[in-house]
Amino acid sequence: MTSRVEHTDVGAYALGILEEPDRTAFAAHLATCPACTAELQELSGVAGALAGIAPLGNERDDTGGGDRGPAEVVSLLRRRKAADRRARRGTFVIGAAAAVTLVAGGIAAGTAISGESGTVPVGHSAHGPAEDAYRSGTPLAGTGASGVTGGLVLETKGWGTHAALELKGVKGPLECELIAVSPAGERRVVTGWAVPEKGYGVPGSPEPLYVHGGVAWEPAGIDHFEVRTTGGDTLLTVMV
Template sequence: MTPEVEHTDVGAYALGLLEESDRRAFSAHLAGCPSCTAELAELSGMASLLAGVDPVEDERDDGHLGEAPRAEVIDLLRRKKDADRRARKGAFVIGAAAAVALVAGGIGVGAAVFGDGGTAPIAIHSTRSPAEDAYRQGTPIAGTGLPGISGGVVLEKKGWGTHAALELKGVKGPLECELVAVSKTGERRTVTGWAVPEKGYGVPGSPRALYVHGGTALSTGDIDHFEVSTTSGKTLLTVKI
């Protein structure tokens, strides 16, 4: 038995299509070939595939199929096995992509803001939120806040307007706030809104800053300043552009 026959006749062996001498040789080969043994296990129960294959009568009297049907059956088995392998590979790729999306944590929200053909997208890291990434990787413009309150804004020019990321520290809740872009003509556009819990952000006992981001149709050149305001109308931070 040649090396090629040893590794390619698993299907024929499983269906009893090998000559007796080849069958014995292949049985001996299985004892030392884990890959063929595994492949043989995969082909268990494959007889159902032959339901639509009509045997062709030949002059042999050993009850086996002739050479032409044997080739057709083995080809069918190999094609099915290849298809199964491709399907398993595809499932792995999809699973890996899903795992990356889960690890990214909220990347879908950022994608709607970043990927639009504007300026180069800001890289996203799985260890931080998209808003914090956008702020940390940009050039912050510091704002002026009420006593104890500080923060800044990072801007990104987009084809549809302006993407803004905010850092805010020194606020306690409960509060409801919003980031507003104010144009040079006085037009006000809400960029995003959020709630501040009682423990607050960037304060003793809760030192982590708040990071949020959003977009406005106003172009960067048309914006005069940003305001962080409460829903009651109190301005906490002003960022002049």
């Protein structure tokens, strides 16, 4: 991707398996490409499921090479990325969902995106899954930096916590992450995204940003969430 930015690399970016030069180039591309930004929001649940799954032991390698641990599964995904890069985005998402099942031993990516009990109906709403998840619950209000507002809706899952974020009052270009923080100060990235120059929930671009993802901790094991830029600035803090 170093010679040109490919739209299909949004999947690899969401999973965090782009090499650093490609990651930097694609982050810059996101700031000017609403289509890729929207797709990144749709894929954030898959990325969050992968990030929030703790190692559960060795899994069987589908190439016949014996058992592989989670680290080797990630390595296998990296080797396959180059071959899959020019495939349709839908094929990549199916592969990512298969990777979730492989690592977790049966946890489906669709669970993280649509909810275990059908709370967020996929394909039956004018909104995206992140906004549907946010609208379906009772938000926890956040404390933001100057002009930034937002909140979180949390949902307990068998695998941990599903979090849906609404964010307003931000302008880009920025790269941001939603981070869960334990009472002991341990930190886990729930999901990440890019903010284009026009921003969200600001004059000229009034629509809020909605993203969602997952973390392996239960809500009782989380002290608060932070929305932080990759530059280290805290934009929003939501206490649990």
